[in-house]
Amino acid sequence: xxxxxxxxxxxxxxxxxxxxxxxxxxxxxxxxxxxxxxxxxxxxxxxxxxxxxxxxxxxxxxxxxxxxxxxxxxxxxxxxxxxxxxxxxxxxxxxxxxxxxxxxxxxxxxxxxxxxxxxxxxxxxxxxxxxxxxxxxxxxxxxxxxxxxxxxxxxxxxxxxxxxxxxxxxxxxxxxxxxxxxxxxxxxxxxxxxxxxxxxxxxxxxxxxxxxxxxxxxxxxxxxxxxxxxxxxxxxxxxxxxxxxxxxxxxxxx
Amino acid sequence: xxxxxxxxxxxxxxxxxxxxxxxxxxxxxxxxxxxxxxxxxxxxxxxxxxxxxxxxxxxxxxxxxxxxxxxxxxxxxxxxxxxxxxxxxxxxxxxxxxxxxxxxxxxxxxxxxxxxxxxxxxxxxxxxxxxxxxxxxxxxxxxxxxxxxxxxxxxxxxxxxxxxxxxxxxxxxxxxxxxxxxxxxxxxxxxxxxxxxxxxxxxxxxxxxxxxxxxxxxxxxxxxxxxxxxxxxxxxxxxxxxxxxxx
Numbered sequence: 001x002x003x004x005x006x007x008x009x010x011x012x013x014x015x016x017x018x019x020x021x022x023x024x025x026x027x028x029x030x031x032x033x034x035x036x037x038x039x040x041x042x043x044x045x046x047x048x049x050x051x052x053x054x055x056x057x058x059x060x061x062x063x064x065x066x067x068x069x070x071x072x073x074x075x076x077x078x079x080x081x082x083x084x085x086x087x088x089x090x091x092x093x094x095x096x097x098x099x100x101x102x103x104x105x106x107x108x109x110x111x112x113x114x115x116x117x118x119x120x121x122x123x124x125x126x127x128x129x130x131x132x133x134x135x136x137x138x139x140x141x142x143x144x145x146x147x148x149x150x151x152x153x154x155x156x157x158x159x160x161x162x163x164x165x166x167x168x169x170x171x172x173x174x175x176x177x178x179x180x181x182x183x184x185x186x187x188x189x190x191x192x193x194x195x196x197x198x199x200x201x202x203x204x205x206x207x208x209x210x211x212x213x214x215x216x217x218x219x220x221x222x223x224x225x226x227x228x229x230x231x232x233x234x235x236x237x238x239x240x241x242x243x244x245x246x247x248x249x250x251x252x253x254x
Numbered sequence: 255x256x257x258x259x260x261x262x263x264x265x266x267x268x269x270x271x272x273x274x275x276x277x278x279x280x281x282x283x284x285x286x287x288x289x290x291x292x293x294x295x296x297x298x299x300x301x302x303x304x305x306x307x308x309x310x311x312x313x314x315x316x317x318x319x320x321x322x323x324x325x326x327x328x329x330x331x332x333x334x335x336x337x338x339x340x341x342x343x344x345x346x347x348x349x350x351x352x353x354x355x356x357x358x359x360x361x362x363x364x365x366x367x368x369x370x371x372x373x374x375x376x377x378x379x380x381x382x383x384x385x386x387x388x389x390x391x392x393x394x395x396x397x398x399x400x401x402x403x404x405x406x407x408x409x410x411x412x413x414x415x416x417x418x419x420x421x422x423x424x425x426x427x428x429x430x431x432x433x434x435x436x437x438x439x440x441x442x443x444x445x446x447x448x449x450x451x452x453x454x455x456x457x458x459x460x461x462x463x464x465x466x467x468x469x470x471x472x473x474x475x476x477x478x479x480x481x482x483x484x485x486x487x488x489x490x491x492x493x494x495x496x497x498x499x500x501x
Binding site: 084088089106 | 278279282366370371372374375377378379380381
C-alpha cells in the first residue's frame, strides 16, 4: 500500500503539485487521470523516487520514504516495477536480455534460473518466440508487453505504469489494460497507472484519482464516475461525443 | 549567463563524483568495459592510423620545402617531424579528431537513452545509471595513450616514407634527425596530456548526453555542443599543461 500526504513539488516558480493526498491499495488497479499538465507524470515520478518532493510524505507499506536508510531505499526500489510510456526498452538488447536485465543486475540467480523466469513471464504476457528479437523488430503492442514482462520479472510489490496504452489501437490497448489488471490481482500488488485513456478508466478503474492543476479534484471508481456531479471531471471524462452518449445511456438506465 | 556556466561546472564535478558511487555488479561491469574498449578504442584505430600517416607525410614535405637554405642540415626534416608529431600532432590533434568521433558517439548514445527514458528505467531498478553508463567509458578511455603511441609511430613512418621516397633526404639523414636532441621527458609529457585528454573525452560528452533535455533533435544539438566544448577544454588544457611542464 502507498499513502501520499500533502505532497508538494515545484520547478522554479511553477507549482506542479500543490498538496496531493492519496492512498493506493494493494491488489487494486489505481488510476491517476487528468489533463496534460495536471501533474500526473510528476506525481508518478515522485512515487518512483525519480523526483524528490519539496514537502509532504510518501509511505510504502506504512513507512515514510524520507525516513528510509540508503539500504532501505535501494531495497524498496528493487520492489518497484515500471512500465514507461515509450516502453524504455534497451535498444541494443534482445527481448530476452531486456527482461533478464533486472534479474542479472539485482539478483544472484543462476543463468538457468534466470532463463526459466524470463520464459515464465514472457509466456505470461503472451509473448512467445520473440526472445531473440530486438525491440525495433517487434510491434508497439509487443514492446509494451515486453516492458510489462521486464517490470514484473523481479516479482515487484509495486507496479507503476505511465500511459501504458498510449499509441496503441483500442483492441491492443484493452489487452494491455486487462493484462495489467490480471497481474495486479494474481500477485496482489499495488498498481498505479497514469492514463489519459477513458477506455482504461471504464474497464479497469478500481480506484481513480482525478488530478487538476496539481490537486486531487475527485476520487472514486469506475462505477461512481457515471454519477459524479463534479463538472470539471465530467468535462474531462465525457469530452468525446461517444462517452457523452454512454453517460446519457447510463443515466437513463439503457 | 555566467551563473549558468558555474552551475554546469559544478554539475559536471558532481556527475564525476556520482559516477564512482554505487558500483554496478562486477560481471556486468567487465562486459561493459570490454564493449566500450571495442566501441571507443579499437574502432577508432583505423581513422587514427589513416590520418596520422598522411599528416606525418605532409609535415615532412612542408618542412623539407621550407628548408631551402643549403647550410641547414637535411636531417632537420626528421627532427622537425619527430618534434611536431610527438609534442603536438599525436596527443592534441588526434584528441580533437576523437572529440568528433568518440565524443559525438558518447553524447548521442547517452542522449538517446535519456530521451527514450532508458536512463529513468535504470534508476527505477535501483541501478546507478552514471556508474553503469559513464564509468566503463572512463576506464576504456584509459587506453587512449596507446592510440596516441600508435599515432606517433605511424606519423613518423609517414614522414619517413614521404621524405625519403620523395627524394628530400636519404634514410640515414632522416634517422639521424629523428635521434637528434631526444628528450625522454617529452614522451612523458605527451602521454600525460593524452591521459588527461582521455578523461576529458570520456566525461565531457557524457555530461552533455546525460543532462540533455528535449527530443531527438536536441540529441543532435547536444552532440554538436559536446564537440565544441570538448575541443575548447582540450585546447585550453593543452596550453595549461604545456606551460606547467615545458616552460
